[in-house]
Amino acid sequence: MKNKEISIYIHIPFCERKCDYCAFVSFCASKNVQDEYVNFLVKEIEDFKTDAVVKTIYFGGGTPSVLSEENLQKIFDALNRNYKFKKNVEITIEVNPNSLSEEKLKFYKGLGINRLSIGVQSLNDETLKKIGRLHNKEMAINLVKKASLYFDNISADLILGLENEKDVYKYAEILIDLGVKHISAYMLEVHKNTPIFDKVKNKTFLPLDDEEVANEYKKLVEFLKSKDFNQYEISNFALKGYESKHNLNYWTFGDYIGFGVSAHSYISGKRFANADNLKDYYKKIVIQDENNFQTEIEERLFLGLRCESGVDLKILKKLGYDITKNENYEKFKKENIIFEKNDKIFLNKENYLVSDYIISHLLPDD
Amino acid sequence: MNNNLDYIRNFCIIAHIDHGKSTLADRLIELTGTVSKREMQDQILDSMELEREKGITIKLAPTRLVYEYKGEEYILNLIDTPGHVDFTYEVSRSLAACEGAILIVDASQGVEAQTLANTYLALDNNLEIVPVINKIDLPSARVEEVKKEIEEVIGLDAEDCPCISAKEGLNVEDVLKAIIEKIPAPKGDKNGKLKCLIFDSHYDNFKGAICLIRVFDGKVKKGDKILMMQTNKIFEVTEVGIFVPTTKEVDILKAGDVGYLAGSIKTIQDVKVGDTITSAEDPVENVLPGYKEVQPVVFCGIFPVDGAKYGELKDALDKLRLNDASLQFTPENSTALGYGFRCGFLGLLHLEIITERLEREFNLDIITTAPSVSYHVYKTSGDMLEISNPSNLPPQVEIEKIEEPMVKVNVFTPPEYVGSIMDLCQDKRGVYKNMTYLDKRRVELNYDLPLGEIIYDFFDSLKSRTHGYASFDYEPNGYAVSDLVRVDILLNGEKCDALSLIVHKDKAYSRGRELAERLKKIIPRQLFEVPIQACIGNKIIARETISALRKDVLAKCYGGDITRKRKLLEKQKEGKKRMRKIGSVEIPSEAFMSILKLNDEE
Known part of the structure; x- marks a missing residue:
């Protein structure tokens, strides 16, 4: 029998400076606060027992690269003490281009980290400054260069829709030439209670409009295609074999455990999350998410349609939803918006940009 | 006492x-x-x-x-x-x-x-x-x-x-x-045969229909058998009382009194405001004059947002009619909006109040179509049709002439606004009749105007032009032949019956254009480009295009928080439920009232 597998997400909520658009749980913190947090993380890891084999680990944030070597070591020690790893386990850490020394890169390598996700976002100094990033183009390029000495699997994040950013694909070109194997291109989301929300409101920051973002996205998709980067999800592109196994696991209903403040988990069909503030997190407050046939149908549908893997019609049916009876199903099929193959349905990639519209029209009635 | x-x-x-x-x-x-x-x-x-x-x-x-x-x-x-x-x-x-x-x-x-x-x-x-x-x-x-x-x-x-x-x-x-x-004391014979007028009624969940009555002759008390003379129904009185101003039960109501009467009247239609109540055992011969039934002058379609609530809407309208006899409604079927009612009102405020009561007191989500008046349509065949729903207008070739309802309008205004009011009346196709200077500060203006123009935005325009200083009143003044046409709206080539309107020929182009522009703002982008066309018959008089939806996606879906994303999609689905479909185009329910608000942006 095949061993059960699991992914691990570890949230590091610390940053040197919070970016203007960031709506994740993150903040600046002193060494003491960080130490306390890591000690608690270690306890959380010790308390979670599983027979499953770990297939991926992902350090997300915040900015995990602000962690001291000592603290990161402690976390790895705990992981090693408690879990069995798969032979080709994928271990990713998110890093920022500022203040990441070559020593630290070597240290990561030594710990077994084998994938870097670099928060490049843009290669335009003015833009970077405007959105509150602490690095510039030169720092980003230097980091990619240094990192490729130690790592093969490097991903870079880019943001679409920032003010004046009309040729994002050119950044991708530079990064790919430097050896980046994976690109995540996210469209700017302006969330309430972020500095950028106010800037947009008082017009000191002018994000691109939908039409322009759509054009940027199309250009980028075309370009990456020409570079043999496969679009395996709405915002994710990779050379063959370099897809993020960790993210794929989220979208294909694999189990995952999240450690740290605001970390989400999905285990044996149950979704839950740690509290999203430190105080409650330290009290071990866990929020159970709503979970039933209906929510699973909806999740399967949108997760599957958003990526290459598609949605299994038989699974939907087993959950009680015959999507072929949905009033929009045949129409979308006829118009080649979705297509059916081997009992699965897929969203035509052309329509990724309007996927929310399409998916909301395919959800089951209550 | x-x-x-x-x-x-x-x-x-x-x-x-x-x-x-x-x-x-x-x-x-x-x-x-x-x-x-x-x-x-x-x-x-x-x-x-x-x-x-x-x-x-x-x-x-x-x-x-x-x-x-x-x-x-x-x-x-x-x-x-x-x-x-x-x-x-x-x-x-x-x-x-x-x-x-x-x-x-x-x-x-x-x-x-x-x-x-x-x-x-x-x-x-x-x-x-x-x-x-x-x-x-x-x-x-x-x-x-x-x-x-x-x-x-x-x-x-x-x-x-x-x-x-x-x-x-x-x-x-x-x-x-x-x-x-x-004020003279009431006349009447308390020892005579019972004769009372129902001047209002409302429904009480425990006591049934309550009749508000004025007793003219005789007396009435609990246990009496009474006859409703118009509906010819007999009831036993279960309670009589007065208003102080809340209801207070009394033993008896006599000639000259004003009060109420209940009689386990379960069927709302059995109580007709204006009807005469008499004794079932010893009835009078003649009914009281009552008062003439008023004819509604403003009409609109009312439809449930959720088609399944048609029955609830009907019950609610029945209950409202019980104490508002002037409210009229008949079932109506629209290809765009499904099953609903064409309702007749005494005026725009009446319309507004009824729709608000439906929403507040009965918790109904409703769609109302633009208000219309009732036209007399003379066909070449010699038939005359009364049409209050624009989509029922026969094809142009079958129409000999159309008459629209006219009203006599009295405007009282300070003299400085006379010019502006005259402009307004002119613009509304009014015919000047008379002007009287009542004194230094008040002028009375008389105009004949089409009612259809009054219900459009006359009152609001008058108010804004005179800073609220003018007052106006109108009374029906027959029908007059007019050069009227129907403007239809096509969405992606399909006619949307609920958006049709009847307008004067001279205004058809501007109204068609305004309407198309407004719909463009209200209708959200769809997966495909949607042309909006206004037309008279087969002739297109205005066109706007809603370009196809370019971006509707939340890019970020990682970090494992699947629930947040799912909730966002569910919310989007809920919004979709409030839309109506014309062919393949989804229209938000507000669009149907938008015809009314054409002048908002001026």
Whole structure:
């Protein structure tokens, strides 16, 4: 029998400076606060027992690269003490281009980290400054260069829709030439209670409009295609074999455990999350998410349609939803918006940009 | 208590809107100690939530006041009335139950359009009219001039009329004295055969339909068998009572009294406002004159947002009609909106109030279509059709001529706005009739106008052009031939029947263009490009295009928080539910009312 597998997400909520658009749980913190947090993380890891084999680990944030070597070591020690790893386990850490020394890169390598996700976002100094990033183009390029000495699997994040950013694909070109194997291109989301929300409101920051973002996205998709980067999800592109196994696991209903403040988990069909503030997190407050046939149908549908893997019609049916009876199903099929193959349905990639519209029209009635 | 008819007065209060009817009613109630100070709240008779909010009276509310005058105790039955032009019908109902009317005139505004209209109604009903000048505490009060206006414009003796401030409670006793001295006592024979008029009704979940009655002859008590003369239904009385102003059961109601009666009347349709009630065992021969049924003049379609709620909508309309006989409705089917009702109203405010009551009191989500009037369509075949739903208009080739309802409009205005009002009336296809300078500060303008133009945005335009200083009133004035066409709206090539409208030919192009522009703003982008076309017959007169949706995606879906994303999609799905589909185009329900608001952006 095949061993059960699991992914691990570890949230590091610390940053040197919070970016203007960031709506994740993150903040600046002193060494003491960080130490306390890591000690608690270690306890959380010790308390979670599983027979499953770990297939991926992902350090997300915040900015995990602000962690001291000592603290990161402690976390790895705990992981090693408690879990069995798969032979080709994928271990990713998110890093920022500022203040990441070559020593630290070597240290990561030594710990077994084998994938870097670099928060490049843009290669335009003015833009970077405007959105509150602490690095510039030169720092980003230097980091990619240094990192490729130690790592093969490097991903870079880019943001679409920032003010004046009309040729994002050119950044991708530079990064790919430097050896980046994976690109995540996210469209700017302006969330309430972020500095950028106010800037947009008082017009000191002018994000691109939908039409322009759509054009940027199309250009980028075309370009990456020409570079043999496969679009395996709405915002994710990779050379063959370099897809993020960790993210794929989220979208294909694999189990995952999240450690740290605001970390989400999905285990044996149950979704839950740690509290999203430190105080409650330290009290071990866990929020159970709503979970039933209906929510699973909806999740399967949108997760599957958003990526290459598609949605299994038989699974939907087993959950009680015959999507072929949905009033929009045949129409979308006829118009080649979705297509059916081997009992699965897929969203035509052309329509990724309007996927929310399409998916909301395919959800089951209550 | 004195049982003699001589010690009863039945009266109502009439006035132009905002001249202080409800405030005076409050003071009278307070002064006669009918309600304790503790229970007293402003506009005590305006019980409907909407009435308090809008500060207007919609439903007539009766109450019994007891007042001692020259050593004798009098019973004064007060029936509060609405002032707005739409509710003339309600006014006429209360008038039929009274012998006299207090006519309030605002000391600074003077005689207004509805002052006159309501006075004529009262005179038609042979009521004794007692003028009262209110708001004399205002710095702008001009009591002597207003007295002169009352005498010259209305023709009533105002020399000794009570001059009061209902708000300040000044001289209010004079009103009570005038009621007793000037309004005649009711006539009637309490030993005769029972004869009462139903002047209002409402539905109580425990007692069934409640009839508000004025007893003209005879008496009625619990256990009596009564006959509704028009519907020919017999009921046993389970309760009679009076309003103080909340209901209070009494043993008996006699000739001259105003009160209520319940009789386990479960079927709403059995109670007809204006009907005569008599004794089932010893009936009278002739019914009371009642009052003429009013014809609705403004029509619109009302549909449930959720098609499954058709039955609930019907029940709600039935219940509203019970105490609002002027509300009419018939089932209607629209390809765009499904099953609903074409409803007839007395005016736009009436329409607005009914739709708001449906939403608030019955918790219904409804879609209303743009209001229309009723047209007389003469076909070449010789038939005449009455059409209030634009989509029922026959093809142009079958039409010989169309007549539209006309109204006589009276506008009272300070002289400086005359020019602007004339422009407005001109623009609304009005025909000038007459202009009278009442005094230095008031001019009366008379126009003939198509009703269809009045319901469009006449009132709002008049208000904004005259900064609220002009008042207006209108009455039906027959039908007139007019060059009318139907403008249809095509969405992605498919006609949307609920958006059709009938307009004058000269205005068809501009209205079509405005409507297409507005729809472009209201209808969200779809997966494909959607052309919006306005047309007359097969001829396109305006076109707009909603370009295809370019971006509707939340890019970030990682970090494992699947639930947040799912909730966002669910929310989007909920929004979709409130949309209507025309062919493959989804339209938000607000779009159907948008025709009304064409001028918002001007």
